[in-house]
Amino acid sequence: GENVEQHPSTLSVQEGDSAVIKCTYSDSASNYFPWYKQELGKRPQLIIDIRSNVGEKKDQRIAVTLNKTAKHFSLHITETQPEDSAVYFCAALSGAGSYQLTFGKGTKLSVIP
Amino acid sequence: GAGVSQSPSNKVTEKGKDVELRCDPISGHTALYWYRQSLGQGLEFLIYFQGNSAPDKSGLPSDRFSAERTGGSVSTLTIQRTQQEDSAVYLCASSLASSSRGEQFFGPGTRLTVL
DSSP states (O other): OOOOOEOSSEEEEESSEEEEEEEEOOOTTTTEEEEEEEESSSSOOEOOOOOOOEEEEETTEEEEETTTTTTTEEEEOSSOOGGGOEEEEEEEESTTTTTOEEOOEEEEEEOOO | OOOOOESSSSEEEEEEOOOOEEEEOOOOOEEEEEEEEEETOEEEEEEEEEEEEEEEEEOOOSEEEEEETTTTOEEEEEESSSSGOOEEEEEEEEESOHHHHHHEEEOOEEEEEEE
């Protein structure tokens, strides 16, 4: 089955700096890679996603890059703000009609004002 | 429209008791998932439903865990003879039956505490 590794487990940045979270996956058939943000005590919410036919996707201060050859993808947050503080999870959806997302263990991001 | 809802929001039970957790998915979503999230941990997949059938039960930790879904909508996760290690937040998610996207919408979770 799919295995997703996520690094780092914790990340602290100064407000205004950039943050990068990296994930690797094992199943070359995986074709969909979402990122979820979970604020303390709340449900995970999708913030951005990318499909395997695209190398990069950007939405305002958030971007995701995908390297299919190396089987890794990354989340980039620029101009970080205190409200970006949360736990971020990457995930991979295996191909062949699978519906099961395999999640990384999460990265706790702290943005220091 | 309404999002995914779960009940109860919190459940405290004694070791050895059975518990039932309920999930109401978004209307029209045929795929439903249960996850377990222990304190400070990631999301552990438990079970997936497509309609009323569960093609993938591989994540259920033991035979004390079971789940059903009726009418292609509401799902119930049952834990029998609860143990302290079952304490966690149980999250439900639903999605449209489209493997090309797979976006899952999560409920608020049920926090289970086994004393």
